[in-house]
Amino acid sequence: MDMGRFLTCGIGMAESQIHPRPRFPSQFFGALTRPSAAGLLGTLLVAMLWFACCACFLTRHLLAHHPQYLAGSGFMDESTFITADVLRICEGPPEELGVTIIGNSAVRDAITDEADLSERLSRKAGRNVNVHILAAPRLDLWNMVCVGDAICGHTHGLAVLQISPYDLATNPRTIRKPLLLALDSPALDAELQIHHYRPRPHCDNYFFSQYQFFAAREEAIANLWQPPAPRELHQMRIKGSREPLQGSELAAILDAQLNGYGTCAEQNMQVYQRAIKHLKDDGGIGVVLLEMPTNPRTMESMFHDPQRPRQRELYENYLLDRQRLSRQAGIPILDLAEEAGLEAGDFKDYTHLNGQEGHSQTDARERYAQTLAGHLAALLAAVVPSAKPEPKP
Amino acid sequence: MTFPRILGIICQALILGTLLFLALIKLSAIVTGAHIFQYQGF
Numbered sequence: 001m002d003m004g005r006f007l008t009c010g011i012g013m014a015e016s017q018i019h020p021r022p023r024f025p026s027q028f029f030g031a032l033t034r035p036s037a038a039g040l041l042g043t044l045l046v047a048m049l050w051f052a053c054c055a056c057f058l059t060r061h062l063l064a065h066h067p068q069y070l071a072g073s074g075f076m077d078e079s080t081f082i083t084a085d086v087l088r089i090c091e092g093p094p095e096e097l098g099v100t101i102i103g104n105s106a107v108r109d110a111i112t113d114e115a116d117l118s119e120r121l122s123r124k125a126g127r128n129v130n131v132h133i134l135a136a137p138r139l140d141l142w143n144m145v146c147v148g149d150a151i152c153g154h155t156h157g158l159a160v161l162q163i164s165p166y167d168l169a170t171n172p173r174t175i176r177k178p179l180l181l182a183l184d185s186p187a188l189d190a191e192l193q194i195h196h197y198r199p200r201p202h203c204d205n206y207f208f209s210q211y212q213f214f215a216a217r218e219e220a221i222a223n224l225w226q227p228p229a230p231r232e233l234h235q236m237r238i239k240g241s242r243e244p245l246q247g248s249e250l251a252a253i254l255d256a257q258l259n260g261y262g263t264c265a266e267q268n269m270q271v272y273q274r275a276i277k278h279l280k281d282d283g284g285i286g287v288v289l290l291e292m293p294t295n296p297r298t299m300e301s302m303f304h305d306p307q308r309p310r311q312r313e314l315y316e317n318y319l320l321d322r323q324r325l326s327r328q329a330g331i332p333i334l335d336l337a338e339e340a341g342l343e344a345g346d347f348k349d350y351t352h353l354n355g356q357e358g359h360s361q362t363d364a365r366e367r368y369a370q371t372l373a374g375h376l377a378a379l380l381a382a383v384v385p386s387a388k389p390e391p392k393p
Numbered sequence: 394m395t396f397p398r399i400l401g402i403i404c405q406a407l408i409l410g411t412l413l414f415l416a417l418i419k420l421s422a423i424v425t426g427a428h429i430f431q432y433q434g435f
Contacts (some may be wrong), residue, residue: 046406128410216427
């Protein structure tokens, strides 16, 4: 060994005795907690890897068949399940005969369920009729446009669109709000342009195209170990919700929702007309308007109170507008609350059927479903000639 | 670079990368106003 190397080795040994080499934990924690270029690069790579995984695995197919993994575990996320239902309809072959009901939770809670209504309808129509209830809380006019656009060409028969004074009073500016459902919709893009807004950015990748929907569910994306959320009906869940608002508190909320009726109704009727035309002309689907069921007690206090002439006039205008829409679009309106014998006691709140004061909620829903099935069977026979209703005994 | 140091940097990248991903997702939800509707029962 030459002198130089001997000296270097000697100095190194001496230094290691003075400053002993850091052991595993201190080296590990030092690298873990200290910022470094390698750490920064790795951080960016891992974040990109997460995005890449989302882009690869969070697909339409996954959402259509495993929506429970994205529906949060703490409460029911019905938008995910309704999106899945729509995607499944779009994935499958076109149905021979079906009825698709599009609306909010009030419409859904008024009907027993898909299987029951399908059975009643099939019996009356004399052939198998599939029923899809694509309804979720706060499913507004814009979401209805999206759902109608999505099912267009994938189902034949009837589309039932909910209508109410609240739908016609929808503020056009809400079209820019994130949608409840993760659906691409050229019809909604057209509506955005008509309302002088830029269409939503689109991308071939489902995750990036619907990033707002997934962004709202970031806990579900990262929480891979959470148990899948069970699918429950909305009507089961609101049983446990807090006491419904009544009187002046409820009136204030509903008045606020109806505030824009005078200025927005005309525009919203045109939105309805375009959606109906699209379903009829491009999808070959018959369309029916279904009035959102409302508690008769609320109707009395909201629209028939002599102390509130403005709201009374608003409701009268609504009935005229609804009639005009029906005439211009050439479609019927179903307002079944009275025919189904719905009473104040059958409602949980101002619009949801949920049973109170000894009334059976199932009874009210069955009555409503039976009445609805009768009307739909007759309309189906008109739209699809081979679907003749059963002869009355 | 020693093995413990590499392991430390990898762990740092995994933790910070995941947090960065979640922060970006959360940020886009806040900016766009995306949220899950929860029924309040009124």
